Amino acid sequence: MSPYDTLVFRHKEDRCNMDFVMPKLEWDVSYSVGVASFDAQHKYIFNYINELRDTMMGKKGHDAVDKILVSLLDYTNGHFFNEEIMLFKHEFPDFDVHKAEHDKFLSEIRGLYVRFKAGETDSRLISAEIIAVVTELLQEHIMKTDMEYTSYLNSKGVR
Numbered sequence: 001m002s003p004y005d006t007l008v009f010r011h012k013e014d015r016c017n018m019d020f021v022m023p024k025l026e027w028d029v030s031y032s033v034g035v036a037s038f039d040a041q042h043k044y045i046f047n048y049i050n051e052l053r054d055t056m057m058g059k060k061g062h063d064a065v066d067k068i069l070v071s072l073l074d075y076t077n078g079h080f081f082n083e084e085i086m087l088f089k090h091e092f093p094d095f096d097v098h099k100a101e102h103d104k105f106l107s108e109i110r111g112l113y114v115r116f117k118a119g120e121t122d123s124r125l126i127s128a129e130i131i132a133v134v135t136e137l138l139q140e141h142i143m144k145t146d147m148e149y150t151s152y153l154n155s156k157g158v159r
C-alpha cells in the first residue's frame, strides 16, 4: 500500500467511523413544534451542526471550525430570544422553566467554546464534543420542552 493509499484508506475509515459515531442531523416532521418560523430556525441550527461536523471531518483548520462555532452560537442565541419573546408575549405559563433551559444550554456550549478558544484540546476533539453535546441537548430540548408550547401557541393563533 502506497502512502497515498494509506491516506485514502485512513480517510475513508475516518469517515465511516464519524458517520457511525456522529450521524448527520436530518430534520423531519417528528421535530415539528407547530410554529413555522421556529421549525425553520431549528432546521438552520441542524444545518450549522452538520456544517461543523463536515468542517471537522474535512480536517479544516482551527479558524474554519471557529467561524462555524461562532455562527452556531449566535444563531442559537437568536433563536432562543425569538422563542422567549413569543412565549413572554403570550404569557406562556412555563416561561421561566423554558428560559432556564435555554440559559443552561447556552452556558454549556459557551463553556466548551471557551475551552476551544483557550486551546485546551485540539480543535477536532473539542468540536466533536461540542457536536455531541449540542446534538443531544438540542434534540432533547426540541422534543420535550419546545413541544410543550405547541398547543398553547397554536391556541393563541401562532402557527
Ligand SMILES: [Fe+2]
Binding pocket: 038, 042, 079, 083, 142, 146
Ligand atoms: Fe427551539
Ligand SMILES: [Fe+2]
Binding pocket: 080, 083, 098, 102, 141, 145, 146
Ligand atoms: Fe426552546
